[in-house]
Amino acid sequence: MKRFGEKLYQLRTRYRWTLIYLGNRLGVHNTFVSQLEKGRKVPNAEMILKVADTFDVTTDHLMRDELDFPEDSR
Structure with missing residues (x-):
């Protein structure tokens, strides 16, 4: 979960999106x-979901720190 904010960003x-x-x-x-993206808040x-x-x-x-998003996901 350490990378949640990075992934959200x-x-x-x-x-x-703004x-x-x-x-x-x-x-x-x-x-x-913004606080989620910076890791200052932890999502419930x-x-x-x-x-x-x-x-x-x-x-x-x-949630998994080791998984990255595919480049073409969207």
């Missing part, structure tokens, strides 16, 4: 998304 920038846009999609404030299970559903990825990809 990768997904958000790959989709070219912090505000992603925050609205997830139902949280954009500063919370509900947030992990919301992120996985939003970006159509598995929770394994988000």
Whole structure:
């Protein structure tokens, strides 16, 4: 789970979404998304599921530190 924030940032920038846009999609404030990306906040299970559903990825990809996203996922 140490790389969750990094992966969230990768997904958000790959989709070219702003912090505000992603925050609205997830139902949280954009500063919370920023704190998740920087590793200052740890997501709960509900947030992990919301992120996985939003970006159509598995929770394994988000939670496992050793897994990277395929280059063409989107």
